[in-house]
Amino acid sequence: MDMQRQNPLTAIMSSDHKGIFLGGALLVILFSAGAFLVEGFASSNNIRSILLLAAFLGLAALGQTMVALVGGLDLSIPFVIGASNILLAYLFGTGIPAVFCILIIAVMGLGIGLLNAVLSYRLQGQALIVTLGVGFAVVGAAQIFTTLGSQYSGTVFSEVPKWFATIASINGKTLGLPIPPVVIIWALISGLVVFATNRMRRGREIYAIGGNRTAAARLRISEFRVWLLTYGVSGLMASITGMLLLGFSGGGFAGVGDPYLFTTVAAVVVGGTSLLGGSGGYGATVIGVLVLQVLTSLLVGLGLNYAAQQTVFGLLILPMVAIYARTPHIRMQI
Amino acid sequence: MTQILHHLRGQFSHLIVPAGLVAVLLLICAFRSPQLFSAVGAAGAILVSAPLILAAMAITPIAMAGRGGVDLSIGPAIGFINVTIVTWLTSWGFESPVAVFVFAIVVGCIWQILLASMIVFVRVSPIIVSLAGFMILSGVNLVILPRPGGLAPDWLSDWGYGTELFSPVLFVLIAAFVLWFLFQRTAMFQHIRLMGADEKTAYTVGININVVRFAAHLSAGVLTGLAAVCLTGLIGSGDPSQGNTLTLQAITALVLGGTSLAGGRGGVVGSILGAIAMYLIFVVLSSFDFGAISGFMTQMSYGLILVLSLLLTLVATRPKPAAV
Amino acid sequence: MPLVTLKNISKNFGETHALRGANLETRLGEIHAIVGENGSGKSTMAKIISGVIVPDAGSVEVLGVHPKNPNDAIAAGVSTIFQEIMLAEDLTVYENTFAGSDSLWTKKYSVAEKRKITGEILGRLVGEPVNPDAIVRTLPLNIKQWIVIARAILNRPKVLIFDESSAALDLEATNRLHDEMRKLRDDGSCVILVTHRIAELVKITDSATVLRDGETVGRLSKEEITEENILKMMSASSSAEASTQARKVISTEQKPVLFVEGCKVTPDAKPFDFKVHAGEIVGIAGLDGAGQTEFLRQLSCIEAPAAGQVMVCDSSVETHELASLAEAEDAGITYVSGDRKLEGIFPNLSVFENFGVALMDRLTRRSGVIARDLIGAKLDVEMERLAIKLGHKSDKISTLSGGNQQKVLIARAFARSPRVIVLNDPARGVDVGTKQDLYKHLREFASNGGAVVYLSSEIEEFYNFAHRADVFVNKTIFASFKEQDINEDHVLSAMFGRTGHIEFDAQVEATVR
Amino acid sequence: EGLDELPPELAAAYEGVDEGQPVGPSKYRDWTPRSGPPWKIGYASSYAGNTWRAEGMTRLMDVMLPQYKEAGLVSEVKVTQSDLNDARQIQQIRQLVDEGVDAIIICCSNPVALNKAVKYAYDKGVVVFSYSGYLTSDFALNASSNYTDGGYQIAKALIEEVGGKGNFLLVSGIPGAASSESFDTGARRALEEFPDAKLVGQVAGNWTDQVAQTEVQKFLATNPAKIDGIIAQGSQETGILKAVLQSGRDVMPISLAGSAGAACYLKKNPGWISHAFQIWPPGDEMELGFNSVIRTLQNQGPKVQSILRPVYRVEAADYVASLPEDCSIDSTAYIQPGIDIWFDNERAAGYFLRPKDPLE
Numbered sequence A: 001m002d003m004q005r006q007n008p009l010t011a012i013m014s015s016d017h018k019g020i021f022l023g024g025a026l027l028v029i030l031f032s033a034g035a036f037l038v039e040g041f042a043s044s045n046n047i048r049s050i051l052l053l054a055a056f057l058g059l060a061a062l063g064q065t066m067v068a069l070v071g072g073l074d075l076s077i078p079f080v081i082g083a084s085n086i087l088l089a090y091l092f093g094t095g096i097p098a099v100f101c102i103l104i105i106a107v108m109g110l111g112i113g114l115l116n117a118v119l120s121y122r123l124q125g126q127a128l129i130v131t132l133g134v135g136f137a138v139v140g141a142a143q144i145f146t147t148l149g150s151q152y153s154g155t156v157f158s159e160v161p162k163w164f165a166t167i168a169s170i171n172g173k174t175l176g177l178p179i180p181p182v183v184i185i186w187a188l189i190s191g192l193v194v195f196a197t198n199r200m201r202r203g204r205e206i207y208a209i210g211g212n213r214t215a216a217a218r219l220r221i222s223e224f225r226v227w228l229l230t231y232g233v234s235g236l237m238a239s240i241t242g243m244l245l246l247g248f249s250g251g252g253f254a255g256v257g258d259p260y261l262f263t264t265v266a267a268v269v270v271g272g273t274s275l276l277g278g279s280g281g282y283g284a285t286v287i288g289v290l291v292l293q294v295l296t297s298l299l300v301g302l303g304l305n306y307a308a309q310q311t312v313f314g315l316l317i318l319p320m321v322a323i324y325a326r327t328p329h330i331r332m333q334i
Numbered sequence B: 001m002t003q004i005l006h007h008l009r010g011q012f013s014h015l016i017v018p019a020g021l022v023a024v025l026l027l028i029c030a031f032r033s034p035q036l037f038s039a040v041g042a043a044g045a046i047l048v049s050a051p052l053i054l055a056a057m058a059i060t061p062i063a064m065a066g067r068g069g070v071d072l073s074i075g076p077a078i079g080f081i082n083v084t085i086v087t088w089l090t091s092w093g094f095e096s097p098v099a100v101f102v103f104a105i106v107v108g109c110i111w112q113i114l115l116a117s118m119i120v121f122v123r124v125s126p127i128i129v130s131l132a133g134f135m136i137l138s139g140v141n142l143v144i145l146p147r148p149g150g151l152a153p154d155w156l157s158d159w160g161y162g163t164e165l166f167s168p169v170l171f172v173l174i175a176a177f178v179l180w181f182l183f184q185r186t187a188m189f190q191h192i193r194l195m196g197a198d199e200k201t202a203y204t205v206g207i208n209i210n211v212v213r214f215a216a217h218l219s220a221g222v223l224t225g226l227a228a229v230c231l232t233g234l235i236g237s238g239d240p241s242q243g244n245t246l247t248l249q250a251i252t253a254l255v256l257g258g259t260s261l262a263g264g265r266g267g268v269v270g271s272i273l274g275a276i277a278m279y280l281i282f283v284v285l286s287s288f289d290f291g292a293i294s295g296f297m298t299q300m301s302y303g304l305i306l307v308l309s310l311l312l313t314l315v316a317t318r319p320k321p322a323a324v
Numbered sequence C: 001m002p003l004v005t006l007k008n009i010s011k012n013f014g015e016t017h018a019l020r021g022a023n024l025e026t027r028l029g030e031i032h033a034i035v036g037e038n039g040s041g042k043s044t045m046a047k048i049i050s051g052v053i054v055p056d057a058g059s060v061e062v063l064g065v066h067p068k069n070p071n072d073a074i075a076a077g078v079s080t081i082f083q084e085i086m087l088a089e090d091l092t093v094y095e096n097t098f099a100g101s102d103s104l105w106t107k108k109y110s111v112a113e114k115r116k117i118t119g120e121i122l123g124r125l126v127g128e129p130v131n132p133d134a135i136v137r138t139l140p141l142n143i144k145q146w147i148v149i150a151r152a153i154l155n156r157p158k159v160l161i162f163d164e165s166s167a168a169l170d171l172e173a174t175n176r177l178h179d180e181m182r183k184l185r186d187d188g189s190c191v192i193l194v195t196h197r198i199a200e201l202v203k204i205t206d207s208a209t210v211l212r213d214g215e216t217v218g219r220l221s222k223e224e225i226t227e228e229n230i231l232k233m234m235s236a237s238s239s240a241e242a243s244t245q246a247r248k249v250i251s252t253e254q255k256p257v258l259f260v261e262g263c264k265v266t267p268d269a270k271p272f273d274f275k276v277h278a279g280e281i282v283g284i285a286g287l288d289g290a291g292q293t294e295f296l297r298q299l300s301c302i303e304a305p306a307a308g309q310v311m312v313c314d315s316s317v318e319t320h321e322l323a324s325l326a327e328a329e330d331a332g333i334t335y336v337s338g339d340r341k342l343e344g345i346f347p348n349l350s351v352f353e354n355f356g357v358a359l360m361d362r363l364t365r366r367s368g369v370i371a372r373d374l375i376g377a378k379l380d381v382e383m384e385r386l387a388i389k390l391g392h393k394s395d396k397i398s399t400l401s402g403g404n405q406q407k408v409l410i411a412r413a414f415a416r417s418p419r420v421i422v423l424n425d426p427a428r429g430v431d432v433g434t435k436q437d438l439y440k441h442l443r444e445f446a447s448n449g450g451a452v453v454y455l456s457s458e459i460e461e462f463y464n465f466a467h468r469a470d471v472f473v474n475k476t477i478f479a480s481f482k483e484q485d486i487n488e489d490h491v492l493s494a495m496f497g498r499t500g501h502i503e504f505d506a507q508v509e510a511t512v513r
Numbered sequence D: 001e002g003l004d005e006l007p008p009e010l011a012a013a014y015e016g017v018d019e020g021q022p023v024g025p026s027k028y029r030d031w032t033p034r035s036g037p038p039w040k041i042g043y044a045s046s047y048a049g050n051t052w053r054a055e056g057m058t059r060l061m062d063v064m065l066p067q068y069k070e071a072g073l074v075s076e077v078k079v080t081q082s083d084l085n086d087a088r089q090i091q092q093i094r095q096l097v098d099e100g101v102d103a104i105i106i107c108c109s110n111p112v113a114l115n116k117a118v119k120y121a122y123d124k125g126v127v128v129f130s131y132s133g134y135l136t137s138d139f140a141l142n143a144s145s146n147y148t149d150g151g152y153q154i155a156k157a158l159i160e161e162v163g164g165k166g167n168f169l170l171v172s173g174i175p176g177a178a179s180s181e182s183f184d185t186g187a188r189r190a191l192e193e194f195p196d197a198k199l200v201g202q203v204a205g206n207w208t209d210q211v212a213q214t215e216v217q218k219f220l221a222t223n224p225a226k227i228d229g230i231i232a233q234g235s236q237e238t239g240i241l242k243a244v245l246q247s248g249r250d251v252m253p254i255s256l257a258g259s260a261g262a263a264c265y266l267k268k269n270p271g272w273i274s275h276a277f278q279i280w281p282p283g284d285e286m287e288l289g290f291n292s293v294i295r296t297l298q299n300q301g302p303k304v305q306s307i308l309r310p311v312y313r314v315e316a317a318d319y320v321a322s323l324p325e326d327c328s329i330d331s332t333a334y335i336q337p338g339i340d341i342w343f344d345n346e347r348a349a350g351y352f353l354r355p356k357d358p359l360e
């Protein structure tokens, strides 16, 4: 029963945030290793490209984190990314003002997220497959839409406005700084989300629902609203990612989202958010995203191909999670 | 009597939708694709759907064992056995059926033991272990066989011809069903159910939950091996990435079959029905000609059917009881 | 020859010393109690005997073995009913009853046997037939508790541990449970009992071990087991100043703050009226399934009653209907659940968050940012008042002992400064000292104009506390006693549907005369 | 039999053919379909979603099908798509056979996995023709360019263009697809001939500009070394070019093989590269395959299992001649030699035992 003052190290190791500390430490180690082993690794160009690619993954993984906090997984993310990507390219080609095009797609992404919410709220436990089904339907419909009456088939080319391309291109500059604007946008969104989930009412409600839905209901926390919020954010962020990827590549392609199916989950997990809901957070995911991206860059620099990178990712997840997210022994749960 | 009926309804209510779905799809097939009902058509159906059916069966005991265990690694694990059969095993000169079956099942079991050990001893949650496993194996498979190729032993690649109804594939499936049926009657199976439904209860009533978890994974391992043999027979060669697509398909079949990933509901019969339903969905969709948009149409309809059947599951199974 | 010997046991959870050098000794054919305040280490001790927890230091000998896991203990003949009800909710009653009775690979009983035996044993324990094929999730808490008990006594254990197993049972059921315990004892088993119900202790135990802060402070023989003795030993400070504080007289002329007219708990139940005034404490009693739990939930608008409308009276003039939980909350009605695990705590969140989550709707700044400082201040006040024991406010609530978790939930309800507080057996699993704190707190609350509806499965709780006690029978209020009439005789006979020798007017004027 | 019967100039195109590609005498030298004309043709595609396939589809549906319908040769073309899933493609092939098609065209699949399904089709009297990529089955026919030679020539010309030495990046198509692997095999063969030419990396562009662009961008961003040339499979050079432009590096030579976007850059920057190649112009390849299918159905008797067309090299000026002055780098169109160059009746005649113009 006695409580002694904890020393800072044990305090960190026993706190909820130890994932962030360990992930941060790993990040530093990986980066140092890269700078030491790979020529040009610490060059501003390389750092910029790491940050740029991290921004895309980070934005896509934001929704995945929110959904994981309530114990779900959103498998529609890659498909919404792909659909937004080709539909935006298509809209740019129609002559509608660019800003409207972007708004339309954002609203569509949000709508798909809300649809996911409505469907999976009633089908909890099946959310995984519901979102997968919605994803298939959305990307199929988007491709049919762009294919009909045109020569395109899953890919769409059109003139992407210069200002839009600058946001997400590696040479993009923010207020004269050689940092692509999307990185800054990601940083701002991250800060906002971390603050909101920790300090604001709607954010804490996500954790409450993820922890104990019945108890939350008794406290007038609407589970449905939280579902709408998390899946809605997920759909919106996926569509934003899809649009930014159009700026990055300049041509619409339904498959751009494919790599984000398991990598968003991996980023969430490496960060230390439990997939069962209630613990973790976006701050952790940001670390997870950076770890994955720095590691990718390191592995590419070391000449490892995609296959080997996958394997290393897999091998990395286990010890990371084993260090900071071990399930307590069953004895301790009784 | 009514009590027994009620009991049965409770036990099988999760099968209403998958069974209904299969029935409806069969009916559509009778019009759209009647060849399916010929001996040759059926043989082809069995041949093509066997890997998925077995993969869906394989992940069922793991899902039943609780802790939100969805085996994401099932696809790459099947792929691993497939590529190692055509590269390692044939180069070692083992081509006999016994060697291939033993190899496939042993490798399947070893992989599942590795997963189970991570879950039991390192205490990482199953979904994360299997996600890591997915990534590791999909990379390893590409290292072992960078591109599709290699040849399966002749007797095995002959399976792919698939015109005989009573084919080896059918016997493998029947063997898997029989094994499962026998397994279901053991006390161990009851323990898996109990552990999946409430692990703390299982532990405190004196069941060795670690052994039980290993048993669940081992049964999955055997089925993984059989699925891999059937896949190798189907494509007659090795392919490092074909297995990967089986992961989402198997999970989809599992869920379509009425098993809740949140635990507590479902069984292998549902998974089998789910896998058959998925096969039939593609047969029905392929029977239409959508021309240039064919692939997209298939994708969209498939997604819609998934969502609709899940919504039907909701209607068919009893509404969740009010929380206390 | 002692059956269970614990010597110098220590067990730490992180920096919490749950047990420090505790001892225990029990023999064949006795009912032995472990008593102590919340968090004093009773459950930990029970878990050590059952092999769930291995102590950090000290020696454990149970029936000649040193249990390292539940299996060792069970093999030696130990059965434990844990404080938390261990059930696979999605499986059937018979599967749960026979959980663990088969060996790893071979079955000992056929399904038919299991169902038959389950039907018999539960029929005897519950006192009414239980369908062995029912899914456990659909059953009420008391039946669930009985299933666990049935499982424990199935194999005639030599040592049987009850960790607060009567907490979910009503009076009559508790008596049946006591009969079972005595039978087991007379058959030569040893029953170890953990309970906060002093009356129960005095009634049936043969000896007792008293724990304080993880240390054994004494062993009492049958004659020494008195309420006074136990209380004295349990806590260093004697908090058992039986409060005879004067209570405010309630004027019934006033409009009630909360009332229902023609309320039906279930569609075919007899309608009744219910009201509670400002400053009033109403006790609710009844046997399991008599409808009082549902009524409480309906009163707090978690569910709608089958008939009748819950009405609230604000500022003593306007009355209006309450249609939803939100409206009830807005009208200042707060519900404290009896099922802490299911609808109380957020196990993954800290104590602070568990407390603060209920205040977010009011202690949030216009910007949407939660006012953590204000919440922290409130928590400090409530922790002080309810004597909540914890390390850091940022510790996970799941590391607190059951009783302390319960206190956090009660604190959470008070912090919402409600006008009416509806409590569903809040003292379940709460130690005697804390209970007194709680009563004091509720009394203060009432005398400041709050209204209290308090459901309890222990009649004693109402003595010197409630202004009125309503007794449910058959889904309706069968009798209503004003404070001077509340005693065991009256309430108990009313619970069984007998009018007894006291005159009262059922349902004519169901308030204090 | 087989290769020896081909006219020598056609036989020359088989030089260095992929080892896996079967070039024996065909099983259809004397073969008649189970019925028809008009024939019903199945198209079991493995993938959709890039401009190359779309262009091929357009030629098939909008140009050839009306022609062949008009001529009473074809009643319908049924399309299925398997999303790179072999099991599904096998099911679709079998289903097409069972539904009674007379021939099946397959595009760009795994070379071995479909073999038993092909045998199944053959036994039911259905001919299976793979275009743009081969199948190893003896019962299948293949029609395309010699991609190994294509890879070899394209790589060799590019290396020579930059002086026979330097660092090179290879951008493949879909790993595992037959044509992609054939190309890479040829390209590596060329690289081996230049000891100072170093292959510093290989990425997969999936024959899709956006994928190629992303992959190349990632590669360039993480590889600080100088890249002297990019050896690329066709249908993705526009994406590669965009990646290079975005990276801020000087644009190094990139192999060109048909994409109009990158060709436009050449038009605007004459001298960037001196030549281009055609190995798989999408419409022409489709027409080559379709034409061969009809000839086979007409009992013209293909001599060899694989009809291989030689690689076609064009000088820069000719290559960009058809492009308008105001062309755009964003164009998704293709520059194609046209069927008269690619597979005219005269050339086709050499591959068949009893040749005639199918449309006559």
Ligand SMILES: Nc1ncnc2c1ncn2[C@@H]1O[C@H](COP(=O)(O)OP(=O)(O)OP(=O)(O)O)[C@@H](O)[C@H]1O
Residues within 6 Å of the ligand: A001, A332, A333, C013, C014, C016, C017, C018, C036, C037, C038, C039, C040, C041, C042, C043, C044, C045, C083, C398, C399, C400, C401, C402, C403, C404, C429, C431
């Ligand atoms: N798994 C655990 N992790 C951390 N601390 C624990 C754990 N289990 C118990 N404790 C702590 O050990 C102490 C003793 O707990 P225990 O459950 O034995 O108390 P108890 O006497 O049974 O209390 P109650 O009457 O409330 O049930 C408490 O302070 C509790 O917070």
Ligand SMILES: Nc1ncnc2c1ncn2[C@@H]1O[C@H](COP(=O)(O)OP(=O)(O)OP(=O)(O)O)[C@@H](O)[C@H]1O
Residues within 6 Å of the ligand: B321, B322, B323, B324, C137, C138, C139, C140, C141, C142, C168, C170, C286, C287, C288, C289, C290, C291, C292, C293, C294
């Ligand atoms: N979670 C639940 N799901 C379905 N039915 C329930 C549930 N909880 C309670 N019930 C039903 O409601 C009825 C009353 O249950 P409960 O035991 O809570 O009554 P009670 O009158 O409050 O008894 P107690 O004396 O224990 O408080 C029971 O018949 C039970 O079947």
Ligand SMILES: [Mg+2]
Residues within 6 Å of the ligand: C042, C043, C044, C083, C402
């Ligand atoms: Mg306890």
Ligand SMILES: [Mg+2]
Residues within 6 Å of the ligand: C141, C288, C289, C293
């Ligand atoms: Mg109750």
